[in-house]
Amino acid sequence: MDYMKRPPAVAGQFYPSDSTKLLRMIEWSFRSVGFPEIPKPNFSGLRKIRGLMVPHAGYMYSGPTAAKAYQALAEDGAPETFIIIGPNHAGLGGPVSIMKRGVWETPLGDVELDFEVGTMIEENCELIEEDTVAHRFEHSIEVQIPFLQAIYGDKFRIVPIIMLAQDLQTSKLLGKAISDAVSSSGRDVVIIASSDLTHYEPQIEAKRKDSLVLLALEKMSEDAVYKRVVELNVSMCGYGPVMAMLVSSKSLGGKRAVILDYRTSGDVTGDLSAVVGYASAAVYIE
Secondary structure (H helix, E strand, O other): OOOOEEOOOOEOOOEOOOHHHHHHHHHHHHHHOOOOOOOOOOOOOOOOEEEEEEOOOOHHHHHHHHHHHHHHHHHHOOOOEEEEEEEOOOOOOOOEEEOOOOEEEEOOEEEEEOHHHHHHHHHHOOOEEEOHHHHOOOHHHHOOHHHHHHHHOOOOEEEEEEEOOOOHHHHHHHHHHHHHHHHHHOOOEEEEEEOOOOEEEOHHHHHHHHHHHHHHHHOOOHHHHHHHHHHOOOOOOOHHHHHHHHHHHHHOOOOEEEEEEEEEOHHHHOOOOOEEEEEEEEEEOO
């Protein structure tokens, strides 16, 4: 497959298409949760974060919750590569679709893909297919990239992976494929799971369901996350990416999960009748 540039699909919708306005909105996201500005990376950080869970709605709604995750990441250090796993909303492609070569474009510039790590992940799991078309319209990975660019500039690479199949077995296989690839590569990597929580339920019910899912996440149990989602019929769109992130993070030394922020769209709009839940979390090695 030829080297390609993947243009932004949701610039001007989920976030501003103008670079200056985009940076202002990212800065607003950090200020909304008590930070004075977009953080600068701590290049002497101890690098204890192995994985993150970050929401992927429009920045007006989930930007502050995402900022909590990216503030923790900036303080932790400067990874070389981010493996970003998102749910496949468009339904294009196979069970798990990866892009390995080329660049992803945002209003803040281009980000190189990590071909070496992406190739190893693909080779480690027969469910994974290289598919650029599957990624063409997907927003769950795209909305993470401007936050990373605002902090790290162009000093990182990404491996974008989207999951159409989000069952427990697929998530475990993907998680193992990722951890094996990271271990073999020697790269300094963080795995980012892009997920929102309950969709379009009353705030009180959304918070009840989401809290139980987040408790399972805090226990570092992909099995418990899956059980909660299925038993409670939680309309969490990225539970597969979260489970894969947990599997890979634990294999790479992750020992402790911390919930960094939780809120809902109702906190922004004031309409509590049908909200979407957003949370950010980090998995640390100690």
